[in-house]
Amino acid sequence: MATSTVSSVSLSLSDRLTAGILALMIGAFLVFGAGLANSAVLHDTAHDTRHSYGFPCH
Amino acid sequence: MIVKTLLAAIVAGLVAGVFMTAAQELRVTPLILHAEQYEGEAPATGEPAAAGHEQHSSLKANAPLGALLASISPVTPAYAHEHGGEDEEGGIMFGMSRFSGTLLANLVTGAGFSLLLAGISVMIAYPITLANGALWGAFGWLAVHMLPALGLPPELPGFPAAELGDRQTWWVATVLFSAAGLYLLALRGEVISKLAGLVLIAAPHAYGAPQPLDISSNVPAVLGAEFAVAALATTLAFWIVLGVVSGFINDRFVKVA
Numbered sequence: 158m159a160t161s162t163v164s165s166v167s168l169s170l171s172d173r174l175t176a177g178i179l180a181l182m183i184g185a186f187l188v189f190g191a192g193l194a195n196s197a198v199l200h201d202t203a204h205d206t207r208h209s210y211g212f213p214c215h
Numbered sequence: 216m217i218v219k220t221l222l223a224a225i226v227a228g229l230v231a232g233v234f235m236t237a238a239q240e241l242r243v244t245p246l247i248l249h250a251e252q253y254e255g256e257a258p259a260t261g262e263p264a265a266a267g268h269e270q271h272s273s274l275k276a277n278a279p280l281g282a283l284l285a286s287i288s289p290v291t292p293a294y295a296h297e298h299g300g301e302d303e304e305g306g307i308m309f310g311m312s313r314f315s316g317t318l319l320a321n322l323v324t325g326a327g328f329s330l331l332l333a334g335i336s337v338m339i340a341y342p343i344t345l346a347n348g349a350l351w352g353a354f355g356w357l358a359v360h361m362l363p364a365l366g367l368p369p370e371l372p373g374f375p376a377a378e379l380g381d382r383q384t385w386w387v388a389t390v391l392f393s394a395a396g397l398y399l400l401a402l403r404g405e406v407i408s409k410l411a412g413l414v415l416i417a418a419p420h421a422y423g424a425p426q427p428l429d430i431s432s433n434v435p436a437v438l439g440a441e442f443a444v445a446a447l448a449t450t451l452a453f454w455i456v457l458g459v460v461s462g463f464i465n466d467r468f469v470k471v472a
Contacts, residue, residue: 173337176217180224180334187327191320193383197305203320205313209243209446210324211360211369213382 223464224333225326231457232325236318238449244317246442247372253433254373328355329457335394341402345462352458353451354401358394360450362416366424369446373434377425389419 191203192212200207200214207214307316332355336343343351360369363386370376392415399412 172216173340176220177334177338179217180221180330180337182334183221184224184327184330184332184334187323188331189327191323191327193387198308201305202307202311202316203324205239205244205247205317206320206324208247208369208372209239210450211364211367211446213367213370213376213379213386215379 219469220333220337221330223469224329224461227333227457227461227464228326228329229322230325230460231329231453232322233318234456235325235449235453236321238452239317239321240314242445242449243442246438246445250371250373250434250438250442253435253438325453325457328359328454329461332457332461335398339398339402343458343461343465345459345466348458348460348462349455350458351461352454352456354397355458356451356454358397359390360447360454362393362419363389364443364447365420368439368443371434371439371442373432374439375427375430375432377427381425385419385422385424389424392416392419 190199192207192210193214194200307313311319332343332351336351366389367382367386376382396412396415399408399415401412403409403412
């Protein structure tokens with residue numbers, strides 16, 4: 158709880174936006190690659206993961 | 216600070232990915248293997264042609280289903296399935312075993328979801344802490360798994376399904392709508408926001424998920440039911456671990472979520 162009060166002070170808006178957008182972009186890239194990308198090699202490697210996360214794939 | 220935030224998210228994601236792999240091996244993978252035994256018997260007309268290719272893919276999951284999809288698809292000749300017309304060779308990258316492929320995929324997926332969660336948390340200035348981590352995780356699960364599963368339940372190999380592109384589009388749209396809706400519903404005080412959140416969550420389901428034209432399958436329905444429950448249960452556990460570990464790392468090492 159103490160940490161949340163610290164956070165609003167020490168992280169500037171532009172830092173927050175940069176970190177947030179970076180995190181969203183890298184995260185989306187990783188999830189897309191593991192879960193949705195149309196590559197047979199990626200698909201076969203991630204097969205069981207794709208099924209158990211319920212990604213729509215093949 | 217930025218790097219620290221990203222690193223914290225990645226570490227939490229990797230931890231959750233390892234946990235997910237263990238949970239999958241116990242609860243989910245046996246059902247996938249079981250279903251694949253039936254999958255080869257798929258009553259598709261194009262199967263003999265595809266049967267030879269099946270050997271190339273170490274998982275045997277693609278060719279019969281591709282043939283099945285081709286036979287039920289209204290746009291048969293030019294259908295854009297993911298395997299490039301069955302010509303592209305599949306196989307697990309770097310010659311890894313099936314298990315290590317799954318582990319790698321879980322680590323990547325875990326880091327990916329963790330970064331998405333952290334990104335949202337940073338953007339809306341609502342830190343993930345140890346105290347609220349489980350709740351963050353539960354909302355992630357609702358947005359990414361439970362709500363989309365209402366339209367497109369987690370499917371076993373060999374299950375009938377609609378055209379891939381339609382399903383992926385619907386799925387991604389539903390995840391985005393659900394996430395936005397949950398944010399409005401849970402974190403905004405105004406009644407109008409909450410109503411808008413409900414509308415956003417309901418909208419993809421009112422529109423309707425793409426459904427297969429022919430739902431016959433050789434895979435027993437009981438197996439499908441067990442699988443859907445196991446998949447949703449393990450992903451819920453994954454997200455709660457992810458949220459709690461993220462919160463712990465943020466509290467302990469980052470101090471700024």
